[in-house]
Amino acid sequence: MPIIDSQVHAYEANTPKRPWHNVPNWPDHVTGDEMVAAMDKVGVDGAIFISAFSMYKYDASYAVEVARAHPNRMAIVKPVDPDDPAVDDVIAEWKKTPGTVGIRIMLTKENKRDPKHPGLDRIAKSAVRYDFPVNVLCWDNLEAATTLFDRNPDTRFIIDHLGILQPRVPPAPAERFEPWADLPKVLDLAKRKNLVIKVSGACTLSKKLYPYPDIWDPLARVFDAWGFERCLWGTDWTRAFAVVNYENAVKPFLETDRLSATERAMLMGGACAKAYGWSPEKS
Secondary structure (H helix, E strand, C coil), X not given: CCCEEEEECCECCCECCECCCCCCCCCCCECHHHHXXXXXXXXXCEEEEECCHHHHCCCCHHXXXXXXXXXXXXXXXXXXXXXXXXXXXXXXXXXXXXXXXXXXXXXXXXXCCCCCXXXXXHHHHHHHHCCCCEEEECCCCHHHHHHHHHHCCCCCEEXXXXXXXXXXXXXXXXXXXXXXXXXXXXXXXXXXXXXXXXXXXXXXXXXXXXXXXXXXXXXXXXXXXXXXXXXXXXXXXXXXXXXXXXXHHHHHHHHCCCCCHHHHHHHHHXXXXXXXXXXXXXX
């Protein structure tokens, strides 16, 4: 079973050619070529490349370039705009673009979007029409996302980052907020069969240093509730850059004795391939 990272972000340097909307605390550049090189170093066969909303908003042109350059290593997902009355046409065009496997909506509190916004339902229905899963970033807003999920039971949703707010900066471990406070809500969501969940960025939730041993007990509860066939491992690199490097986000899952070989194969590739309908060619 190939190893597939369910969420990575790659991007060019901030230049007038393709300017960033925001400047996060990420490296100056992590191009598609550099991302693939990082994957090669630790034995990751493929990745779902989520076009970086913080930098490029709804413009996924760089992701398209990377997918064209690395068609057997990267599949791509584009954020779409609920405020765009022509969003259905945008999704239809995206479906025609080589390498596309999904779309994404941003439903965090900081976006201040009404969960009953008609554009969200328009996107959900369009996703069914064009056979796309909808990635949802709702990590501080699970109640709002739940109303969207329940209004659209025929849509396949993928919850980003365990649905749990994750740090962007590295406080000392003893100063970490309670990272798993929303875990009961995450476990309850598993009842909804049109959802799968990304176990992405999990290492950033540790209060201990590498190899982050304290993530495994709460993750075991996620695996029990959701089943490994609905859990998609991922690093969320480069968003996680300031907290954990790429190698250290991969190796704990490869080396832990808390997973059997069968569980590891499903978590680190099989479930992702099923959710997105895509798998890389083995190098």
